[in-house]
Amino acid sequence: MSDVATALNTVRGKVRDAAQRSGRSQDAVRLVLVTKTVAPERVREAIAAGQRDLGENKVQEGQGKAQALANLDPPPRWSMIGHLQTNKVKDVLGFADEVQSLDRLSLATALDRRLQQLGRSLDVLVQVNSSGEASKYGLTAQEVPAFLKELTAFSALRPRGFMTLATFTADEAEVRRCFRLMRDVREKACQEAPQGEALADLSMGMSGDYEWAIEEGATIVRVGQAVFGPRAVPDAHYWPGETTSR
Known part of the structure; x- marks a missing residue:
């Protein structure tokens, strides 16, 4: 068995145990394996071990890996989990089955327009800034209800819930505060938003x-580094056109 x-398998076991502690089964939690800066060969090892859901932060890197792994049957399911620029919508829809970082109406408009042209729909998660940090993208909790009402105008988008990045800290109480805020956001949305119970997912x-x-x-x-190990500084020539570290 590869490293x-x-x-x-270790991560899956911890997911199972944490789910049981929360009164749920392991199947109630979907593991998206983050492949940021990871070479396709190592991603193949994870797929061979039964991992189908993959996540990417950068559109160009996601495109490259999706192409490198396109011959697999069945192919992996890709989620876009990083900030998405509107001018990258056409590219991201070439490989992504889900966008977890919907954070503004201009992006919803661009996604819906392209999806209408393609004759398809897309699962999306609304990104919420649960930490309040200016460096993070996402709506405030207070902005969520109005945003969800606006999303009803975009028929090609299927809102499935919410995504967040908690405060990057070892302070467990602060991290859990962010997660509890998101749980409250979801519960309120499921009760009051037009999409109702369809907003059941929490990606955090x-x-x-x-x-x-x-x-x-x-x-x-x-989860990425817990499976692939610490990220090395990427080779500037590995994904053509990308020269900044991720």
């Missing part, structure tokens, strides 16, 4: 805090 497969928790997130109600966790 990737071994680490993946990464390698350092996914167990806490599951205990607080996450239905999706985004």
Whole structure:
């Protein structure tokens, strides 16, 4: 068994145990494996170990990996989990089955317009800034109700819930505060928003805090380094045109 497969099994076990502690089954939590800066060969090891859901932060990197892994049957399911510029919508829809970072109406408009042209629809999660940090993208909790009403105008978008990045800190109480805020946002939306119970998903928790997130109600966790190890500074020539570290 490869080191990737071994680490993946360890993470799956922790997901199962955290889900049980929250009174749910392991199947109630979807593991999205973040492949940021990871070479396709190592991603293949995870897929061979049964991992189908993959997540990417950068459109160009996602495109490259999706192409490199396109010959798999069945192909992996890609989620766009990073900030998405409107001028990248056409590219992201070439490989992504889901966008977890919907954070503004201009992006909803661009996605819907392109999806209408393609004759397809798309699962989306609304990104919420639960930490209040200016460096993070996303709506405030107070902005969510009005945004969800606006989304009803975009028939090609299927809002499924919410995504957040908690405060990057070792302070468990602060991290859990962010997750509990998101649980409250979801519960209110399921009761009051036009989309109702369709907004059941909560994507929160990464390698350092996914167990806490599951205990607080996450239905999706985004884990990368716990499986692939610490990220190295990427080769500037590995993904053509990308020269900044990720």
